[in-house]
Amino acid sequence: MRARFTLADIQQHALVIVDRDGLAGLTMRSLAASLKTGAMTLYNYVDSREALEELVVDAVSSRVQIPEPTDDWRADTRAVATAMWRTFRAHPAVIPLILTRRTSSRASLAPAEALAAALARGGLDGVDLFVAFRAVSAFVTGIAQNELAGALSREKDPASAANRVEALARGALPTLAELAPVGAVFSGQEFERGLTLILNGITHTPRPFSPHDQAEHGG
Structure with a gap:
């Protein structure tokens, strides 16, 4: 009798398991139990752990709510980056896979396309x-990864962590000591403020690299 589920069902159940139990909780056996089938049956749909993890990445990427483009490239870039960040942080256990699994599906690449297109509408091209695309992308995933590290840390109280860092840094590392208490109270605004700094940098940075310049420099 043919199993009564689809690849999309496998993808959804796998994401639920990762959200609930973490990456270590996702196995062919746990997935088969969730789908009420045998583990060997799953190999008719996914032939490896890597393929299963790529499905999970696609499941998260496809949940990014990509906004309609406008004539304001900064607003569009912010909107796409924010949508990516909110989606990634809603599935923190998947973040390591987002950083390491490079899939080529349309669902996975659609947010990246929207981000690149928004930046291009700002007059950027080539190098x-x-x-700019790499900078914004790295910021989005980096902030999400930092939040994941904080969620997994044994020190759940940001103020306690800040006090510990401040005590360690006092004297020998005065600048870090000054930053520690700021991080404890400012973390919620870190994404918005950081993205603003990046967008301001893109706006005000000279753009010397035309296609002709790239050819002259071996680009």
Whole structure:
């Protein structure tokens, strides 16, 4: 008798398991139990752990609510980056896979396309577009990863962590000591403020690299 589920069902059940039990909780056996089938049956749909993890990444990426483009590239870039960040942080256990699994599905690449297109509407192209795209993408995933590290830390109280860092840094590392208490109270605004700094940098940075310049520099 043919199993009564689809690849989309497998994807959804796998994401539920990862959200609930973490990456270590996702196995062919646990997934089969969730789908009420045998583990060997799953190999008709996914042939490896890597393929299963790519499905999970696609499941999260497809949940990014990509906004409609406007004539304001900064607003569009912020909207896409924020949508990506909110989606990633809603599934913290998947963040390591987002950082390490490079899938080529349309669902996985759609947010990246929207981000690159928003930056391009700001007049960026070539090297400048590539660098700006990488900078914003790295910021989004980096902030999400930092939040994941905080969630997994034994020190759940940000103030306690700040006090500990401040005590360690006092004297020998005065600048870090000054930053420690700021991080304890400012973490909720870190994404918005950081993204603003990046967008301001993109706006005000000279753009010397035209296609002709790239050719002259071996680009």
